[in-house]
Amino acid sequence: MRIDIVSIFPDYFAPLDISLLGKARRRGLIEVHVHDLRQWTHDRHRTVDDTPYGGGPGMVMKPDPWGEALDAIAPGGQSADAAPRLIVPTPSGRPFTQAMAVELAAEPWLIFACGRYEGIDSRVVEEARTRMRVDEVSIGDYVLAGGEVAVLVIVEAVGRLVPGVLGNADSVADDSFAPGSMENLLEGPVYTKPPVWRGRAVPEVLLSGHHAAIARWRRDQALRRTAANRPDLIAALDPARLDERDRQV
Numbered sequence: 001m002r003i004d005i006v007s008i009f010p011d012y013f014a015p016l017d018i019s020l021l022g023k024a025r026r027r028g029l030i031e032v033h034v035h036d037l038r039q040w041t042h043d044r045h046r047t048v049d050d051t052p053y054g055g056g057p058g059m060v061m062k063p064d065p066w067g068e069a070l071d072a073i074a075p076g077g078q079s080a081d082a083a084p085r086l087i088v089p090t091p092s093g094r095p096f097t098q099a100m101a102v103e104l105a106a107e108p109w110l111i112f113a114c115g116r117y118e119g120i121d122s123r124v125v126e127e128a129r130t131r132m133r134v135d136e137v138s139i140g141d142y143v144l145a146g147g148e149v150a151v152l153v154i155v156e157a158v159g160r161l162v163p164g165v166l167g168n169a170d171s172v173a174d175d176s177f178a179p180g181s182m183e184n185l186l187e188g189p190v191y192t193k194p195p196v197w198r199g200r201a202v203p204e205v206l207l208s209g210h211h212a213a214i215a216r217w218r219r220d221q222a223l224r225r226t227a228a229n230r231p232d233l234i235a236a237l238d239p240a241r242l243d244e245r246d247r248q249v
């Protein structure tokens with residue numbers, strides 16, 4: 001997978017050189033190119049923003065630098081061998097979900113546009129749609145100061161799904177919210193050594209070696225945590241998938 005990221009703060013993406021994604025890059029599983037948008041400005045002040053038409057607070061990112069950046073990064077647009085998918089984080093985008101992460105992990109080439117100020121002139125997305133697939137994506141119902149943090153979130157969620165990046169493929173299949181998984185339940189509690197820590201013992205069942213009982217306990221814990229923190233997910237469960245024991249939890 002190739003990833004291009006365009007931002008006026010390229011240093012935001014230093015974390016992509018470490019940990020899981022850093023290893024994936026060194027192993028050639030993911031190729032990441034970070035670009036400073038200002039390299040496509042031509043004035044002395046390297047201007048990327050201007051006042052909004054129609055008035056209102058703040059500034060808006062000018063279309064010209066973005067148009068030139070996307071032209072330079074994806075000159076072929078939708079040509080056969082280079083079909084990038086442009087992801088534009090915005091508070092007004094479609095919710096980013098695990099299902100979307102799975103979908104994006106199958107793409108050969110993603111380009112991320114990191115807006116700042118009050119956003120990017122809307123004609124940039126409009127024009128990009130004429131030559132590539134574009135997704136405007138929100139990572140949650142809160143407002144960030146720009147798209148960079150959202151891109152780090154998306155790149156991590158997508159990158160870990162790229163085949164070979166995670167050591168143990170099974171852990172991806174067990175992910176909460178994994179599409180096609182039995183149902184959307186939150187992860188239950190996890191434990192490791194020591195068996196007693198500051199007087200707190202690991203639940204006996206996890207030390208029992210009784211796999212059916214362990215699976216049952218884990219499902220109970222997942223149901224309890226989901227009911228407590230995400231009652232909306234419980235409401236969305238298919239009743240047919242809940243057995244008598246589940247209903248008692």
Ligand SMILES: N#Cc1ccccc1Cn1ccc2ccc(-c3cc(N)[nH]n3)cc21
Nearest residue numbers: 089090091115116119139140143144146147
């Ligand atoms: N746009 C906009 C905007 C609109 C109003 C106020 C502040 C901003 C700041 N901003 C500029 C770029 C940009 C990108 C993504 C987010 C973003 C995503 C999620 N899920 N929350 N925030 C915010 C971004």
